[in-house]
Amino acid sequence: MALNIAKRIRAEVGDSFPVFFRLSGTDWAEFPEEDDTTGEWKQWGVTQSSQLVRRLKEQAGVDLVDVSSGGLWHQQKIPTGPSYQVHLAEYIKQRNPDVLISTVGLITDGQQAEDILQEGYADVVRAAREFLRNTDFVLDVRVDYLNVVILGVLTH
Numbered sequence: 060m061a062l063n064i065a066k067r068i069r070a071e072v073g074d075s076f077p078v079f080f081r082l083s084g085t086d087w088a089e090f091p092e093e094d095d096t097t098g099e100w101k102q103w104g105v106t107q108s109s110q111l112v113r114r115l116k117e118q119a120g121v122d123l124v125d126v127s128s129g130g131l132w133h134q135q136k137i138p139t140g141p142s143y144q145v146h147l148a149e150y151i152k153q154r155n156p157d158v159l160i161s162t163v164g165l166i167t168d169g170q171q172a173e174d175i176l177q178e179g180y181a182d183v184v185r186a187a188r189e190f191l192r193n194t195d196f197v198l199d200v201r202v203d204y205l206n207v208v209i210l211g212v213l214t215h
């Protein structure tokens with residue numbers, strides 16, 4: 060269904076309009092994604108995510124996939140901490156090097172974001188809640204990390 064929705068969107072917006080797709084990289088369930096003996100899928104995880112990303116690229120022309128994860132199962136235990144979803148993006152990026160991949164989840168400073176990009180774990184870094192904690196987040200990153208001073212400009 061996800062693939063069909065992406066195809067329909069691509070058909071609607073045309074080839075020149077960027078299409079981003081956000082997916083849950085894993086269900087965070089305790090059992091393996093695939094049963095080794097039967098080949099049965101036991102949960103959603105990075106293996107199926109990687110396969111879906113390939114199809115999204117080839118069949119729907121998706122430009123960028125944002126790798127997140129969500130609360131989909133009441134028993135899941137999500138090991139939250141800095142960059143806790145980056146390894147999901149990394150796994151998918153390694154298997155789909157031609158697809159732009161973004162990562163999100165407790166990325167809260169410029170050095171952390173830069174390291175993720177430099178290591179090649181993802182092509183794009185996103186942040187959300189840090190903007191609620193610190194509305195000057197981007198300005199602080201520029202001053203602290205890039206050593207760029209923002210000067211106020213009067214326009215009238």
Ligand SMILES: Cc1cc2nc3c(=O)[nH]c(=O)nc-3n(C[C@H](O)[C@H](O)[C@H](O)COP(=O)(O)O)c2cc1C
Pocket residue numbers: 081082083127128129130144163164165166185186187188189
């Ligand atoms: C309470 C909560 C619920 C979330 N639910 C989802 C979800 O349903 N789907 C999803 O893709 N990401 C979900 N996320 C994860 C976000 O993708 C991401 O980790 C985060 O909220 C945004 O990055 P930040 O850590 O910079 O705020 C959820 C995060 C939180 C805190």
